Amino acid sequence: MELHDLYRGLGLDPDALTGGTLLVRSPVDGTEIARLPEHSAADVAAAIERSANAFLNWRTVPAPRRGELIRLLGEELRTHKAELGRLVSIEAGKILQEGLGEVQEMIDICDFAVGLSRQLYGLTIASERPGHRMAETWHPLGPVGVISAFNFPVAVWSWNAALALVCGDPVIWKPSEKTPVTALATMAIFRKAAERFGGVPDGLAEILIGGREVGEALVDSPKVALVSATGSTRMGREVGPRVAKRMGRSLLELGGNNAMIVCPSADLDMAVRAILFGAVGTAGQRCTSLRRLFVHDSVYDKLLPALKQAYGAVRIGSPLETGTLVGPLIDQASFDGMQKALAAARDQGGTITGGEQVTAGVPANGFYVRPAIAEMPKQSEIVAHETFAPILYVLKYRDFGQALMLHNEVPQGLSSCIFTTDIREAETFLSAAGSDCGIANVNIGTSGAEIGGAFGGEKETGGGRESGSDAWKAYMRRQTATVNYSRELPLAQGIVFDL
Ligand code: NAD
Secondary structure (H helix, E strand, O other): OHHHHHHHHHHEEEEEHHOOOOEEEEEEEEEEEEEEEOOHHHHHHHHHHHHHHHHHHHHHOOOHHHHHHHHHHHHHHOHHHHHHHHHHHHHOOHHHHHHHHHHHHOOOOOOOHHOOOOOOOEEEEOOOOOOOOEEEEEOOOOHHHHHHHOOOOOOHHHHHHHHHOOOOEEEEEEEOOOOOOHHHHHHHHHHHHHEEEOOOOOEEEEOOOOHHHHHHHHHHHOOOOOEEEEHHHHHHHHHHHHHHHHEEEEEOOOOOEEEEOOOOOOOOHEEEEEEEHHHHHHHHOOOOOOOEEEEHHHHHHHHHHHHHHHHOOOOOOOOOOOOOOOOOOOOOHOOOOOOOHHHHHHHOOOEEEEEOOEOOOOOOOOEEEEEEEEOOOOOOHHOOOOOOOOEEEEEEOOOOHHHHHHHOOEEEEEEEEOOOOOHHHHHHOOOOOOOOOOOOEEOOOOOOOOOOOOEEEEEEOOOOEEEEEOHHHHHEEEEEEEEEOOOOOOOOHHHOOOO
């Protein structure tokens, strides 16, 4: 399909996507797909103001009615799944299957949020005073700023927005400057849902196009009650303290350095498939991509050849062609970062298979690479660092306790997994003394989480949780209310304070 037809199908006017200062290129073949006008500081301030005003209205709309808006958003996303999924592939470079999967995730979180809109439960708490009732109520929080990364260009907004909107909060979105077109398409889809809803307050869902300075304006505005920021640890290190300085709330979803432990009893066929999807899927550009592999000595010589064979069979090429498993890296900087990391791995004693640029059989002007396997003598400095590219560091282990220690000995704490059929190892991995990550899986890879669970990680990953479980509580404020329906005024803790 021609790009402009795709834009029109998604409700975007192709003419409005040109003439600006933000040049957007497709990583597939380097073609210019848009030149977007960027928002000025005054535009950003006006958007925040509109959002603050929208909050005054939206917070009083009953939550199940707010859920109806998200139900309609889910319907519109279903209608436009194929087109939006394709645009994700074009703009972010992930293969079509993953582009579609990303939109499906948006639909799933909408379904979740619709149910949630009738389940924003508080508690009734036993009061120590006679004739008193205590209750905990969850109220809307205020405008939520969403800063998102390039690699999940639309799903991150939906994980936040679907929950925030049913919780009664307007949303201001600052998408990655590398993927703003999919964001504009998502907003066009949202507007369709809003129209069918019968209109929403002006400013309920804002989008701001621009670079980090736009993000910084959200970070610094006291009117933005919560800043939900997804991206590198470098970014989080700047955002977290700045929001804290003004006593705002932040929800940080940052880098990962995810690992798998393959134990002697593991089903190796399953492990190879899980390693492949985790390490080379999305060309290693997922926050949950598998980056470190600890393999027991007794199965190393069986697993590694099978893994290398599987790597050899992976089709690298245009993400828009069926059969491709590995698409391009997002840009030249990412390619250079990968080559630098491989050089460091070599210096640190690693033996590398793959990692070179692929130019044959792929579109020109894209950065295509053969995913790399780096067999390392130890967990050296480069292994502890997140390089956002398909490099899998492999280490041999003998003692399970030692493997667990190494597993946790990196600054990041997002996703982790173990392949074993030994219940002792599996349960130890999931125990308090096991994996220190926000996500821990048994006989499943590190990537590809479902929206029903809370998503996020510890340590340098930022500590935030999004999506399922009770992650919605981050988007609301908690109020403890005590009601005295007696004719006395007893004080808590039995304090006597009579005149
Ligand atoms: P990035 O940090 O370069 O940019 C992310 C976003 O932050 C962009 O919108 C950018 O404009 C904005 N930004 C950058 N500096 C800022 C600042 N000082 N103040 C405010 N906003 C700022 O990240 P990226 O390259 O787009 O994405 C890759 C990274 O994101 C990887 O580290 C990956 O692990 C991480 N990631 C994490 C998750 C998660 O859920 N934990 C999900 C996706 C990606």
